[in-house]
Amino acid sequence: MIKNNDKISENQLSILLFTTMLGAGILSLPSDVTKAAGPNGLIVILLGGILALIFARFICRIASIFPTETFVEYSAKLMTKPVSVILSIFLVAYFLIFCSLNLRIFGEVAKSYLLNSTPIEVIMITLLFTSGYIVRYGIEPIARLSEILFPIMVIPTMIILLPAITDIDLSNFLPILRISPLKLLKGILLTAYSFVGFEILYVIFPYIQLENKLKKSINISFFSIIFFYIYVTFYTMGIFGYKETSVQLWPLLTVIKSINFPGFFIENLESLIMGIWTFAVFTSISAFHYAATLSLSKLIKAREHTYLVIPLIPIIYFLALIPDSIVEVYKYASYASILTLFFVIILPILMFIAIKLRGKGMKNNEEN
């Protein structure tokens, strides 16, 4: 009770990872997946998720060799200082970019479905300042908030989709696996991009209370989100078929629009879902915001990360305003997926190699 030590438990970690990964990406997930792989969408999600899981475990493995240091510090040990500084700046930029992507997509959806006449800038600024409020307190409140918001955002969504089960046509999922392996691979890499969020593990590792259940909690978190994505994509592909899904912008909302609870006291369910979805996007944004603030503070050796929270808000805001329309947003998102490739796949491999190369040197450091 009074033993609070600002660390998050491993249960909280798995929920935090889940809510960070579950952001604005899910709205367009079914269309991305069907564009890449046709009717094999579900399989691609599963494989993409497992790929992301493998690399998340990879990052964990690397981070657990330096349990009290964030990326900024241990990359300086593994690679030389200048390389590490450049990589850290890229990491900060990475978090900021994904934060602003989430923000912009959410702003567009909110403007279309919730608040038609409010300027999108207002929607984004208010969400950013709310995020800034919680980021100032550190990672533990963010994890606790995720714990509380997690059932509120997941359970209503899953329940609301249930009536649509009658419209599902299972033949929409055929033919299975009649697709070239290259295309499948491309599809998997594309879906791995939907699992963006676990890179915060690079920086929050020192704040985890390690109790030897780390692997299990990461597994649970990934399989939960894979299940949730499959659940949502199952409904969209089942109702619309893969060709229709691939041309829609936000298939999930279209599905919910078609659902009608007779006699319910709310009619346009998709606005309600968008309201609840604010929580999901908020947890993603605040987690990325925090990761960026923390990395930046370690980089410039600030005493506390709280000073940097407010200065980063205008940066995220202007990044979010760069694309002119929703079409450009998704264009920029596809560029950003290349960055994901680098940070999630290439960088851990490089660092692992660096660890092996400096094997003995590292062991000496550990003993010290």
Next chain:
Amino acid sequence: MLAKGVFLLGLFNKLFKNNKNNKNSNDEYKDVESPKVKENIEENIKYIKDMLKDSDDIIYREIWVGEEFQHKLELVFVDGLVDKNIINEHVMHSLMLDTRQAKPSIEEIKKNIYEVIKKAAITGGDIKEIDDLDKCITSILSGDTALFLDGHPKVVIISSRGWQMRSVTPPETEMVVRGAREGFTETLRVNTALVRRWIRDPKFKIKQMQIGKRSKTDVALLYIDDIVNKDLLSLIKERLQQIDIDGILESGYVEQLIEEDWHSPFPQMLNTERPDKVAASVLEGRIAILIDNSPFALIIPTTLATLFQSPEDYFERWMISSLLRILRFTAAIIALAGPSIYIAFTSYHPGMIPTKLALYIAATRQGVPFPAFMEALIMEATFELLREAGIRLPVPIGQTIGIVGGLIIGQAAVMAGIVSPLMVIVVAVTAVSSFSIPSYSAAIAFRLLRFAFMLFAAVLGLYGIMLGFILMLTHLVVLKSFGLPYLSPFVEVNLSDLADTLIRAPLMMFKRRPATLDTQNKKRMKDLRPEKIESMEIDRRDNNDKKQ
């Protein structure tokens, strides 16, 4: 992380430092060395008369005892605070009449009349001796009687408290249908006795201290020694001892002086008028604070979930109690966001309202000159005024003004065209919901936040309400009540504790104390499974055979 710890430590230090500075700067009262009781009774009485001059309710009674009335004693007490019976029967009667009949030997009397008097003469129950005149004065002013003996450097304090007090009545703010109907009164000793009737364990401790420089109010800490978390206990003792204020008028003062976050609208300790609630909390491992002159006890630590618990939940069976709990949580959400949802839906998302209702609302709101936000604000403000007025009116009028007045004024407002009828209903339902929250302090917090939510809804609709929830949840998530996160057990999820929050699980599941309190002794109940009573079946069979 480390920085946050340092920041918190700094905050603690600031709290402590302030108190120390105050003690040094303006402390004329305590710095003077307190004089000791002198052997000459006249000097002692002169000192006391000096200190207590111009107080005409202090009585000085001289007595002479001994075979030749050679020893002078003096009684000092406050008229109105003492039980005259004790003084007349047990002190003066014994001293004046019985000593003459007791006949101790002349040598004993000559040597030590004081010991004789102290040990044999006073037939009252509770006596002690002190040699500090200021402490003696404090005792006199608390209702004890001081007995001075000429030639002896000590004074005997006889406990003789007996003033007019309110009898034990049902608690007015926390009525239950099933359960005890005793509530605390304003006298500390009566209150501690009430709690002791529930717990007869020798490990149940009642530790008293005095707080307040001029009021010297008795404050009692109640806890069970082998259950409570020792760190928590020492933290609370420290905080109480750091209080440096002239007078403690109510438990609210103590609450505000020792709580950690005074910015928050949410109460960080529970206050209750019921001794059974205090006993139950103490048995769980919490600490209760009873304060003289206040019928409200404080229970530390508390979480948001305890604010929704009523003692009745435990006395009735689990199914109905679980449903009532869920009802209360729903009521809290309605009390918080009721008017805001109305504002958001009518101003920003009319598409979300069922078509028939939307048309009806449009029709009724046609004549209303104000936008939904102003309408809601006017009705809510009127209702708050009515509520505040209802408290001060005498009981017969107060009841009627509250409910009937609200509805009638609402109806009149509708007919005048200021508000729409749906608004009146929303406000009425919101008000009723806020009354169903068991803890008054929590209900006040929700009342306050309701206006903030209305503002958010007016600016940003449903999105604004969601942002409002996020901000409120962020605040709650960071708030700690004496080290316990305010939203336990929803946060740092602990399944066994959850059994007592959203629902009330059957008693058989309450085998362990709340894990979040980190108590010393974890188990509170043995496996309670009623064994199958096979013998009853056999009896019935026997009866059937007999009938045939």
